[in-house]
Structure formats: C-alpha cells, structure tokens
Amino acid sequence: MRNALGLMMASVLAAVVIAGVWYWTSSPRVDAAPPKTMAARQPDPVPPQATAKDDVQVTAALSKRAEAAPAPAVALPPAPAPAPVAAAPKSTCTNPDALGVSRTVVVDTTGGPGFGFLQYKQFDFLTDKEVLLTFDDGPWPTTPAVLKALADECTKAVFFPIGLHTTYHPDILRQVAAAGHTIGAHTWSHAHLGGKKMTEQMAKDEIEKGFSAVKEALGTAPAPFFRFPALVTTPATTTYLGSRNIAMFSVDVDSNDFKSKTADEVINNVMTKLDKEHKGIILMHDLQKHTAQALPTLLRKLKAGGYKVVAMKAKTQLETLPEYDAMMVKKERMPTAAATRPISSVIQTVND
Numbered sequence: 001m002r003n004a005l006g007l008m009m010a011s012v013l014a015a016v017v018i019a020g021v022w023y024w025t026s027s028p029r030v031d032a033a034p035p036k037t038m039a040a041r042q043p044d045p046v047p048p049q050a051t052a053k054d055d056v057q058v059t060a061a062l063s064k065r066a067e068a069a070p071a072p073a074v075a076l077p078p079a080p081a082p083a084p085v086a087a088a089p090k091s092t093c094t095n096p097d098a099l100g101v102s103r104t105v106v107v108d109t110t111g112g113p114g115f116g117f118l119q120y121k122q123f124d125f126l127t128d129k130e131v132l133l134t135f136d137d138g139p140w141p142t143t144p145a146v147l148k149a150l151a152d153e154c155t156k157a158v159f160f161p162i163g164l165h166t167t168y169h170p171d172i173l174r175q176v177a178a179a180g181h182t183i184g185a186h187t188w189s190h191a192h193l194g195g196k197k198m199t200e201q202m203a204k205d206e207i208e209k210g211f212s213a214v215k216e217a218l219g220t221a222p223a224p225f226f227r228f229p230a231l232v233t234t235p236a237t238t239t240y241l242g243s244r245n246i247a248m249f250s251v252d253v254d255s256n257d258f259k260s261k262t263a264d265e266v267i268n269n270v271m272t273k274l275d276k277e278h279k280g281i282i283l284m285h286d287l288q289k290h291t292a293q294a295l296p297t298l299l300r301k302l303k304a305g306g307y308k309v310v311a312m313k314a315k316t317q318l319e320t321l322p323e324y325d326a327m328m329v330k331k332e333r334m335p336t337a338a339a340t341r342p343i344s345s346v347i348q349t350v351n352d
Contacts, residue, residue: 093154099299100154102130102308108315109224112242116250116281119231130310131274131302132281133157134249136186136227139165139172140287147179149295153303156311157181159286160227160249163188163213167331170217177218182313184225184249185210194232203237205324207246212324221317225249246318252280255291263294271301 093100105125107113114120126132135146138161150157159176161183166173177183188209191198207226214222224246228237231250241248253273257266270282284291302309 095152095154097303098152098154099303099309101156101311104156104311104313106313106315107225107247109245109247112238112244112246112248114238114248114250117252118254119233119250120248126279126281126310128278129305129307130279131253131307132310132312133284134160134227134251134281135284135286135291136160137162137165137190137288138286139169139176141169141172142289142292143169143172143286144175145292146286146295147175147181149292149299150181151179152296153299155299155309158184158223158225158249158312160184160186160225161214162186162190163210164190165287166213166217173214173217177220182223182225182311183214183218184223184227185214186227187229188213190229192230192232193228193237194234200236200240203234204240207237207240208321208324209327211318212320212328215320215325216328221320223314224316224318225312225314244318247314249281251283252277253282255282255284257285257288257291257294260288260290263290263297266290266294267298267301270298271305274302274305274307 113123115123115125117124133150133155135143135157136159138146138159159181161173161176163185173183185207187193187206189206191202191206193203193206211222211226224244226241226246227249233248238248253270255266256269260266260269266284266288270284274280274282284295286292
C-alpha cells in the first residue's frame with residue numbers, strides 16, 4: 001500500500017515539473033525591459049521646489065563624490081624643455097674708443113622731482129665725472145647733425161622739444177626716438193611761464209599742449225620730463241607739474257650756446273664749467289648750428305677728460321590729457337583757408 005502511494009506521489013510531481021517546463025519555454029516573457037545605458041536615459045526631472053541653494057548643495061555633494069572616487073590613471077605629456085635664455089642684444093657701436101654710456105638710471109617721477117643744482121638740490125644722482133647730456137628747442141634741421149655726433153660716440157641724451165617745432169618736423173623727432181634717446185617736452189611755444197600776463201590756465205595749456213604735440217608726432221607717449229623755458233618757474237607751475245607726476249629739469253653746466261658765436265666758444269664754455277663742477281647736467285640746444293658743429297669735438301674732449309655719460313629714462317611714460325590730444329589732432333588735420341580755393345584762382349599762367 002505504501003509503495004503504491006509513493007509511486008502515485010512521484011507521478012504527480014513529475015507531471016507538475018513537466019507542465020512548468022512547458023509553460024516556461026512556450027509562454028511570452030513579461031519581465032521588465034533590460035536597463036538602458038546612461039546615454040539613452042533622459043535626465044531626471046528637477047523638482048519644482050528646487051532652488052539655487054539646492055543646486056549649490058548638489059554640486060558640492062557631487063564634487064565630494066568625485067573627489068572620493070579614485071582618479072583614473074592619465075598619461076601626462078612629458079614636461080617641455082626649458083626655453084633657452086635669450087642672449088643680450090649686441091651693441092651696434094662700431095667705435096672701440098667711443099664715449100658710450102657708463103650707466104642708465106630710471107626715474108620714478110611720482111610727485112614731480114627736480115634735477116639740476118641751479119634750482120633743485122634734493123637729488124644728487126651723478127657721481128664725480130658723470131654728466132647728463134640734454135638738448136632743448138628742437139626738433140630742427142640741425143638736429144640730425146646732433147644725432148650723428150651722438151651716434152658716432154655711441155652715447156645718449158635727453159631731448160626737450162618745443163611742441164610747435166614738432167608740428168614742423170615730426171619726422172626729425174621720430175629720428176630722435178629711433179636713435180634711443182629720451183624725449184620729454186619744453187612747452188608748446190617756448191613761452192615764459194612766469195610772465196606777468198601768463199595766467200595759471202595759460203601755463204597749463206602751454207605745458208599740456210607741448211606734451212600732446214610730442215605724442216602726436218611720435219605716435220607714443222613722451223617721458224614725463226619737463227624743462228621750463230629760460231628756467232623760469234612759479235609756485236603754481238611747479239605744483240601743477242608735481243600733481244601730474246612730471247619731473248622738472250634745471251641745469252648744472254650751461255653751454256650758453258644760444259649766444260655763442262663759434263663752435264669753439266661752445267666747447268670752451270662747457271669744459272671750463274665742468275672743470276670747476278666736475279660733473280653735472282649739461283644744457284645745450286639742438287637748433288643751434290654752433291652746437292651741432294661743436295658736438296663731435298666736445299664729446300671727444302669729454303672722453304679725454306675722463307667724463308662718463310649717464311643715460312636717463314622714465315619708469316613710466318606720461319599719460320597725456322585727452323582734450324589736449326584732440327587739439328593736436330585737429331590742428332594737424334585742419335585745412336588752410338587757401339586749400340578751399342580752386343587752383344585756377346591761386347595759380348594762373350601769364351606767359352606760355
């Protein structure tokens with residue numbers, strides 16, 4: 001009896017197993033679709049109540065998670081080889097016995113410092129047997145001869161041009177700049193800023209127009225270096241230059257070339273005073289023909305006397321005032337009255 005019951009149970013179990021296998025293999029699957037890849041998934045909707053604060057917190061949380069995850073190994077490119085150090089430019093001076101330049105000084109013009117012991121005694125930057133060459137009143141047709149004499153001796157100077165003259169000879173002023181000399185200004189029209197009829201506004205106009213004229217001629221800002229015509233100053237003008245951070249230049253050795261009758265007289269004036277002072281800022285004028293004639297010999301005498309030239313540059317260039325720059329542009333482009341007349345009313349043929 002037991003054996004018969006066991007056989008019956010085994011038969012029923014076998015039937016159930018067979019039915020399940022048939023159902024599994026023949027019925028359609030109702031499982032969920034396989035998970036999509038990250039590329040195929042749509043971004044999760046942002047809850048309507050999310051705020052910028054939530055975004056910041058989420059971003060911070062993601063950043064922390066990213067920091068905690070081990071970074072994948074990345075092959076870094078090899079470090080670039082160090083760039084070769086550029087060699088210092090070779091001097092173009094071909095004169096082995098040139099006067100040259102012994103040293104170059106850079107001036108911080110903040111507050112308008114003054115140089116030249118005739119008027120300013122605060123900054124004594126020249127040592128024994130050192131000189132600073134300076135030229136006023138250019139540019140002029142005599143200026144190229146001055147530039148040649150300086151170039152032949154491979155030396156440098158500071159030029160204080162008159163603004164009006166720069167409108168006559170802008171090309172010559174550009175030659176001064178191309179030769180590596182420092183260029184300041186010497187007013188617009190060489191007006192004496194301490195004259196009885198000179199108002200503070202007129203003095204300001206003379207100063208600013210002079211600098212803007214130099215900028216217009218050069219296409220770049222000049223150095224904030226200024227010399228008063230005839231060295232005439234006033235408390236108002238010196239205060240104004242100080243407010244503009246423009247350095248003021250006086251003189252130690254005056255060549256008196258503007259009243260010298262020969263080149264020899266210019267040379268004698270300079271060397272006699274230098275033998276007494278032993279150093280100093282030398283004042284000359286590049287529009288004086290006797291100065292241009294004297295300069296080659298004068299520079300050789302400086303060399304023979306053991307004098308050394310100091311070159312001077314500004315730490316920063318002057319920021320000219322836009323209203324005066326505009327005046328110079330307008331002045332350069334303004335047509336003359338004659339330019340509006342027809343040619344036939346100006347030029348007529350009276351005899352063929």
